[in-house]
Amino acid sequence: MAGGRMRFWLIIFLLTVPAVCSLASTGSLERHQVSPQDLHQEAFEPLPGFNAALIVTPGDEFDKILNMPPDNRTDFTRVDTLRIGEQAELHVIFTNPLIDENNFADVTFDVQIIKPGNIIKKYSRLEGITGKLQRSNSNAYLAKAFMRLKADNSDPVGEWNILVTIHDNKRSTSISDSVMITLVR
Template sequence: MKSILILLYLLVLAVPTAHAGIGDNWYRDGRPAADDDTRKTIDGFGAAVILTSDKDWSEKWNTPSDVIPRFTTVDKLHRGESATLLIFFANPKQDAEGNVDITCDVKTIRPDNRVTEDKGLPGFKGKIAGSAKNTFLTQVAIKFVVEPNDPLGEWTFEVTVHDNQRHVAVPLKYRFTLVGVDSMTPEFKKE
């Protein structure tokens, strides 16, 4: 899998709804959601990760804060497809001037046990807009493009989101399966 690291210096918008970190919980459809591999809260700092097939994920995110972005998550990819890993955080600790300092580590583990690791990726540094308890998108998004020789099977992304002011690290995992060509997908049909 070709991984293209895209550092996106987006205007980070607050979204107080889906995946909103309020207090010590993540919320889904207005109700507290339990911690799992893809979203957790430790000492009040929350982090979440998704893998989306949405090509327009940036447009979905960059909307008014009262619009709930709905992302299509991926648990299976076929050769020739791509997806983007998005990392979110909520309730970071602010220093006396109101600044936060978030970094991310991303490890990719392939089915053949080959590992790629990037540490200290910039998550967000500076002042955040709105309440710290809102959900924010980190400044890093990683686009994964499946290549013809990538091994089939389960792929794992181990993501650690660091709140460097609070000295807390939230470990997350996202798994998906790479499968062969889907004969029902029109672009892969043989003529």
């Protein structure tokens, strides 16, 4: 694509999948292993009932999560540093959305990316899940929408602040989470 700017592709999953993750730790991305149990202590301040978090994973490895047998799911890999030419994916996970009498939930989220130089990009009302839940609402859900980031040579190096607000629209409750990614050459 022209312009050489950080590219953000919004990709819609056709299926909602459980968000219990495990990834190998290879390649040049700077990574930290985080267990699913750490989400409640590290990633966000939980509200009664509805819980949500933002995770950033290596872009080339996330698909492996979708095909792992449940017995092999332990930890996922979190990205803190991204080098020019590398990719990462932003994923939202949540539990316990309020459902109506027909088992319908409505979860959306907003993303705000603040680049060095106070350049701000906003993406609103991205789909977490809208419609009938096929599993219990207490299960962990991966938002249908996610963003893929690819760093190009003309992107400004430094701290990229990614703010996400996840909305349980039926409950009229929102949870905010953020991550900082350092872009380096």
